[in-house]
Amino acid sequence: MGQESSAPWPEISSTYRYTALPPISPSTPKTFRLLTIMPKSFDKYLRCKLHVHEIESAPPFEALSYVWGDSKPVMSIYLEEESKSISFNLGLALARLRLEDKERIVWIDALCINQDDLAERSQQVQLMVDIYTRCTRVVIWMGPGHMDDRVIPAAFRLMHKTAEYISEEVGKPIEKVCAVDIAQLPTETESSPIRATRDLPAPRTPPWGPAAFFFHLPWFRRMWIAQEVAFAPATVYIGKLEIDWDVVAMAASWWYHKGYGASFEMVMDLRNPMTIWMSAEIRGLSLDRFLDKFGHFEATDPRDKVYALLGFLYDDGNGDRAELENQPDVKVEKHRIIPDYTKEVWEVYSDAVHHIIHTESHGNLTQLFAMIRDIAADPDPVFPSWIPRWDLGHSVTGQSLNIWEPKYEWRASGDKRPEFRPSPDPKTLYMIGAQVTRIQEVFPLYEAEDEESDVQAMLLQSLWSRAQELLSPYPRPGSLEDAFVAAITGLRKRNVTLDSTPFNASDLAEIIDNTCDPEDSHFLIDGIKWYTSFFITDDGKMGVGSKRTQKDDVVCLLYGGRLPVVLRPTGDQWRFLEQCVVPGIMHGEAMVDVGEGRREEWFELR
Template sequence: MAQTYVHEPLPSSRSIRLISLAPSVTSNAPIQCDIIIVELHDRRTKVPYEALSYVWGSPTGTIPIRCKGMELLVTPNCHDALLHLRFRFSRRILWIDAICIDQGDDDRAIRERNSQVQMMGDVYENASRVLIWLGLAHQSTPRVFRMLRMIGFVTYWPEGHDFAQRPAKIIRTALSRRLQGTLKDFVHIKRLFVDIVIANGKESKGYTEGLQHLLGNRWFFRVWTMQEAVFARKCVILCGNSQLDWTLFNSALGIVDISFGDLGVLWLATTRNVAGAQIRKYKNAATSKVSDTSPTSRDKMPSKSKFEFERMDVFWIRTLGHLQCSVPQDKVYGLYSIFRATGLELPDVDYKKTVQEVYGDIAKSFIRMHGRSLNVLLISIRPQGHDDFPSWTPNWEMSHLPGKDVFDNTGNVFFEGSTYRASGYSLATTPSLTPATELQVRGFIVGGVRKIIVSSTAGKQPELVGVRDFSLNFIVACRAWLVQLGSIWEAEIYQGQGVPINALINTLAFFEFSGTEDLDSEQLDQIEARFHCWADVFIYPDCDVVTTQDIEAVAQLDPSLVDYPKMIEAALDVANIRSSGDIVSDAVKRILRGANLFHSELCFQLANWAFLFLETGHIGRAYFNCREGDKVALLAGSNVPFILREVEHHRYQLVAPAYIYGIMNGELWPADEIGVEDITLV
């Protein structure tokens, strides 16, 4: 029985192992390699190497290779990569994580892994080239790679490039011949992929399917591959025997994005290039270079650069949940070097910590780095109820990206990048790393939630409950809200600050109209007119402008056989309005069309949100998971109010961010902070 290879201890914290892959003239000969230990950043022992970026495919190795004459098990995908990367007549120096890092589970191996993970950015940035291995080729891979290479070559040049020059002329001719078209200028090239490759013919279908197969590769979904591509100085994609330059690949995707069906997959494919470009663009904004992965000081950056880094943080906050890994802590540790490169100060990697502790650490780091802002709490929402995580800790085991539906399924995306100042210019308490399960904040309790009106199918998939039922139940909720308004609707002033009509419109569609003071009078008149149309139809049968007979005539339904929501739904149907002919006047048709536009284009985007009535008389919106009896609080350092649920005295669960009309710009935050109390989020 062959002796098992055992990793020797590394001599220093900056040491890494490299493999020297032995050559073979026979493609299926057993893999043999040696191990070299070098010091990163030590010019005296500098050894050029290439770093492999790939997906393990399975958690443990099953195929033996010979390492220093001993047996070492690697995964099938790693073995396939080694076979394709091996030279015929010379050795190849590579860095491959599964081989170069001790994957054992003893204390020494874990300490080594903790240390090596913190150096991942350096390892990939110091490589002469990063090799992205996507696995064995699909039947369509060679032609898809050829197409992307040609498109990438041409789109990589600026629009004014002289295409008569070589080698552009060669590529232009080949591309024209292959697609049976004439490329006169850059614009034609841009349209080529859409008009010919995607839209027409059997060959085009093959390209589309091949591209979908390529972008569906697991490599694009894995968290570790993010930093591996982001820090690469030079990158090449390998799939079987086909290869494609990373820069050309991303240039080609710039055209694909306007025609490719699955934008989510495309988004994941382009994320690495976006992040890499941002880091390279702003790495000189700090006093130390990003290539040195120690934290940079954002305090010394120009304000514009600082803002761009904060936008990147928001980008990563949402991205984390959409990426995949085998160990949940790797949602953070897999991006550790990226976070450090953008100036985020993090505790050292420690795989002995629970996933809750690791996620809590990074949430607190975001708070400290963002000028003591609590905006990271926006994605802590748990729509389906609280889990094993503290309520304030984002659970990155679930996705936080907006879905493809017209209505919001996040409960927070409309607050992202908002200019609200609900807590004035207050700053959050600098969070302590301990206790790990708690977050200490300061806050002002506005009041309790007296009543909630929410659709009975809010938060459910329309495909499962029925698209029509989903829509009807939201109509029920909207009508119930209008009826419940009562005195608010009839009052001359809302909470001592403005007319009720503004409160109602903003509550229905705050994401669109929270800044109505910036709209001109014509736009405001149109908004208000459509709202009145919508409100008049939705209080059927107590309409004021249109009559019940008008609505029933357009709906073509017997009021004795259907309930109010179904009558309203039918009256708003564009086909019914169009086919009503002379049954109703043109004025009635305009009202119904206005009501339809206001409901479908604005109100329906918040179909998963509840209507709130506070004990203070304020009205607002929050995601469907809030309850009557919850508290609305202004938290120091937060731009928006939050719904809290008290579990003990001064100890609360975080439920959801909220929009409450009349308190979004610091109106209730006490200037002297009298009434602001210490609150513990658990």
């Protein structure tokens, strides 16, 4: 399963020098390099050649999708008559791809792009969709496999068997099944009678171990893979074995949907191939939706968190971007993101934010705002507060309370669409909105060291007592009890009836149990434990927001957001903290006051 002895490596060195490619322009053909892997019969050493081609007239070729791994060169190949140092994993991939007595033409990013030339990298990344659309097949190299030769075959058998069950349930041949077919199937539990008819292991049993190993391989976490397998047929190579990518993605999606797997960790690993497969069939999603779906994927260069998704935005579904680019009414053209690896990471992410806010057709920026977090110990303080930290993954860009879901239908800023104005400072974003109220007191909802089961009730009782001290008599319409429950549950409550006096923590726990949607209850508990704070404003409102919220922060409306946001004044500028939930202003109530004592203003976000 490891390195082939028939492909020995020359001494590690790198003397190959690239010849520059012609610049890409509307008046010149798109050119790129292709790698020819010479056959084993040609030389015992691994020898390759690079040739420049126009994309429109290139010979048939395959494209390699793989994990770069440690970028430190550990071996060399012969490129033309010179040596070229490469990574260990790429060396194994080339040895696996080399044929016995025939040349093989492939496109491999690490060799076909001069990675030391930032201008060339920037231009060639623009051609990625063209390349992966025009290749005859994508070869996915997942590595040499497992030390135990039985593991990968066992995983593949399980996937093939599952594909047959899927074909039978969907009523289509395996090659015709798509991600939407599986998403429309009924879910199951471990007690579902149909499970007894299938020859599949019970969930969380040892026979799932090989599949768990396979789906935990690093390839499934790469940012670029979504685009690499979306536009052409693909085959997975691992060691000497191979399997169709569609069978892999199909099995993963079905197992996730039906509740199979070795463990919770494996179920989480199944999300990535499922997301990739589904995204390959979807066109028309906005950049913020793609960033939300793929934010937890990994990229060696953090700029690729954005650049790796551009193929989905600027492709018309058939891989021919020329037609799209010639349509004058296509909104993305004016704010098209052009890859540029000379830019700093924050500049690339700024380009993404500006693309989102200017191309959002419905004027809804809630998804974007949900990905912005104020970070306590930001490893890169050069980032403006209004730019999401996509480089840090979902640990800082996923909002704990799922309160921006469309089913909640918040419209805190009414029907106001977002408005922006240019800024001479690229780190400043001007947005129009209105101040609503200032935060008077903030209470943490959970301390990480408190793990006892009754801690939540104790904290809620403490919050309730403090709310009574500050807000009795309650200065707003309705009862203090109803307002408190609405705030603490993120407004997920339904009709609340309080029968006991005085209102206490046990009453609150019962109300939460009886009024939250069942699928929302875990969001509430997670939010109370780890992510949110409870606050009271100077005009008697209550709300939940970020743990970073402080006294004297301001609840504001930024037009285009369905939820209010917490901003922190810093002189004449504002720091964006996070979205929040404040009962009493979630349906545009505060907008009634705009023009009647409350004024619109431009917020200078920094």
